[in-house]
Amino acid sequence: MDNIQVLLQAPVFNLQLLIDGLLIGAIFALAAYGMALVWGVMNVINIAQGEFVMLGGYVTVYLSLAGMHPLLTIPVAFVALFVLGWVLYRGVIFRVVDKDLFISILATFGLSILLQQLANELFGADVRTAESGLDTVFLAGGTVTVAQIKLVAFAAAIVLGFALMLFLKNSRLGQAIRATAQNARAARILGIDTDRVYATTYALNAAICGAAGALVAMTWIIHPYLGLTYTVRAFMIVIVAGLGNLLGIIFSGAGLGISEQYAGFVLGAEFQTAFLFSLLVVILVVRNLSLKRKRKYLK
Amino acid sequence: MEGITSQIKSFRGAVIAGALGLALAAAQPAFAKVEGDTIYLGAAISITGKYSTNGKNTLDGYQLAVKRINEMGGVKVNGKSYKLEIVYYDDESTSARGAQLVERLINQDGIKFVLGPYSSGLTKAIAPVTEKYKIPMVEGNGADRGLFENGYRYLFAVLNTSDYYLREAVNLLAEQAKKHGKKPSDMRIAVAIENDNFSQDVRAGVLEDAKKYGMKVVIDDKLPPELNDMSATLTKVKALKPDLLVVSGHAKGAALGVRQVADQKVNVPMLAMTHCDSAQITEKFGKASEYAVCASQWDDDLTYEDKWFGTAKNYGSRFAKEFGYVPPYQAAESTASVLVFVDAFQRAQSFDPEKVRDAIAKTNLKTFYGPVKFDETGKNVAKSMVLYQVQDGEYKVVAPSQWAQSKLIYPTPTWQKRQ
Known part of the structure; x- marks a missing residue:
């Protein structure tokens, strides 16, 4: 427990952990937005979430190799993955929308393996990165450092989150998406083309993940097998925040990022993920208990 | 029925393949x-x-x-x-x-x-x-x-063998400590190594040699195989200020190590890694990779x-x-x-x-x-690993000192001074 001593004696490192956690959590939150959307609207749990992140990263890697500024590739990754999401919906996902949840998990799991292996064939197994050319901000006399690209990622996560919220609330298509989520059959009767709504939703999810992937390529590293990390984190965030609660996703993303940083600092990197899952179990148990109490009360 | 026919088919296939094999063997x-x-x-x-x-x-x-x-x-x-x-x-x-x-x-x-x-x-x-x-x-x-x-x-x-990959880095640290008028046993080491067989062998070698010199290991993190971020470990490095940071986790570990040490401006007198060449750290990260020390089996220098x-x-x-x-x-x-x-x-x-x-x-x-x-187990005990240091964007051999052509730059300049 020497590491706790360090945090108590030099509290400034708490600040570092908080900031890092918050900024890392924002990128996880981006992947989680889309997952919540697809889950809520289509009742599909998309296991290929992380693969969209990975592919978005490759868009950035290759465009920046071709001379484009990496930051400008974020919208390109967004659009490219939107198209891919649309195609995948038309090819695969539309078959599983009304089916059992288990079937959609299997189908998207298959997709994730396919995308992984394709990426391995096309781009190779090497580790790739893109250089944003941004610098680092020093705080607290140089002890606390924040890479500017992480701030960009954080800002992008917030902006995209709010844009998504406004889109769902105000636009015609957004309203159609919400209507379909509430009751697909009623929406169909009222003249909403639910198939198109589903396609848009799935494509939008892929697009958001693509943007997240662009940021990942500039902040960390990209390789064909990184998907699972993001799928698992997104899944956790959605479970904790619930569906249709974008603000909740931002908060639980930040919470996840911060607790991961503290676990890594205090317990060591090998327990970072283990701690996270233990936390998930605790949250689920607590939630189950409180729901039980509520149900009793309602009776 | 279908199972039986396919069995027969595959049996026939095996016979044909066998016959072909025999024919080939006879021809060669x-x-x-x-x-x-x-x-x-x-x-x-x-x-x-x-x-x-x-x-x-x-x-x-x-x-x-x-x-x-x-x-x-x-x-x-x-x-x-x-x-x-x-x-x-x-x-x-x-x-x-x-x-x-x-x-x-x-x-x-x-x-x-x-x-x-x-x-x-x-x-x-x-x-x-x-x-x-x-x-x-x-x-x-x-x-x-x-x-x-x-x-x-x-x-x-x-x-x-894998445990020898970074032993030389510990020796180099001891050498530098003496040169700077310090005792090797005062040196502190941070280890961030992936949790797989190969990388853990690298770790075992480092820990054994650190023990030999009486150096203290202040951080000993095992990076997860699905490693995507090591900022928590690096924050610890900033807090505890070790004299040597050892990072090993195949190409992924090297890439992440170089990138995040630079992004977080972690000041450490020596950063030792493996797999720098497969991660192409000099090509991909340019200045950020400067002064990193890397293990290699051989070099034509x-x-x-x-x-x-x-x-x-x-x-x-x-x-x-x-x-x-x-x-x-x-x-x-x-x-x-x-x-x-x-x-x-x-x-x-x-x-x-x-x-x-x-x-x-x-x-x-x-x-x-x-x-x-060879020793009695069959491994080569005469050769030692080579250590490079990235100097001006190139790998320069700095150890073992009797075969080396360049001198180690130690301690590495702080990030604040590098700009």
Whole structure:
């Protein structure tokens, strides 16, 4: 427990952990937005979430190799993955929308393996990165450092989150998406083309993940097998925040990022993920208990 | 019904394949250990699959050795000159296939001398086979130290085992401590190493040597295999200020280490890593990779020499001329494996596998790849790992000091001073 001593004696490192956690959590939150959307609207749990992140990263890697500024590739990754999401919906996902949840998990799991292996064939197994050319901000006399690209990622996560919220609330298509989520059959009767709504939703999810992937390529590293990390984190965030609660996703993303940083600092990197899952179990148990109490009360 | 028909079909397929195989075997000359004036060496090599790049390096290394030996008149045994030739099959980068193919090399092709495959995993699969048939195998691409803990009698490796990858970094730190008027036992080390067999062997080596000097290990994190971020570990490094940070986790670990140490401006007097070349840290990260210290098996800047290739530099240029690329260490250690056989043949003056095996065990050879001398477990104890430091965007050899051509820059300038 020497590491706790360090945090108590030099509290400034708490600040570092908080900031890092918050900024890392924002990128996880981006992947989680889309997952919540697809889950809520289509009742599909998309296991290929992380693969969209990975592919978005490759868009950035290759465009920046071709001379484009990496930051400008974020919208390109967004659009490219939107198209891919649309195609995948038309090819695969539309078959599983009304089916059992288990079937959609299997189908998207298959997709994730396919995308992984394709990426391995096309781009190779090497580790790739893109250089944003941004610098680092020093705080607290140089002890606390924040890479500017992480701030960009954080800002992008917030902006995209709010844009998504406004889109769902105000636009015609957004309203159609919400209507379909509430009751697909009623929406169909009222003249909403639910198939198109589903396609848009799935494509939008892929697009958001693509943007997240662009940021990942500039902040960390990209390789064909990184998907699972993001799928698992997104899944956790959605479970904790619930569906249709974008603000909740931002908060639980930040919470996840911060607790991961503290676990890594205090317990060591090998327990970072283990701690996270233990936390998930605790949250689920607590939630189950409180729901039980509520149900009793309602009776 | 369908199951039965498909069984019949596959049975028929097997018969046809078998017949074809027999026909092929009859058509080809049955390889023997030595036939006429040719000595046949056998190998399973990853021509396809995930190791295909390094598999090609291995094969090219073997081929260059054979070519050079034959150019120089071959191997002289009992007054007669023999040419070398390699019989190899594609193991598709899978262990099971590798073991199968070596069995075939020994049983059907009559091979009596085996060269190693690429990777520790395949070597692990093949060693029990060569052991069973009492056939000597010299390998240059299986670094797992577990390979040498099974009491194998016929396995010899010219390369340094995984636990040696970063021991030299600890020695270098001790050296620098003395130079700066400090005691080596005052030095503090932070270790961030991936949680897999190979990387944990690297860690074991570092910890053993740190203990030898009485250095304190202040951070000992095991990075998860799905590693995507090590900022928590690096924050700890900032807080505890060790004198040496060791990062190892294949190409992924090296890339992430360089990027995040630079992004978070972590000041540490020495950053030691593995797999810098496969992560291409100088090409991809430019200035951020400056001063990083990296482990390597070999480098053509070293002042090693032998009678076949001359200096390491000569080897490098000859290789580049033959194959059109600069030889990575995987190729060099493959070439060295063939040289060990040649030397053993000449000392044994025999092609009896048992006598050749005993001669290999007594090897004391200088090669362009470094000195070769095996301990009783079959690993090379004469050669040490090479450490590079990135200086002005280039890898400069800084250790072991007697073969090095550049001096280590220690401590590395702080990030605040670098701009």
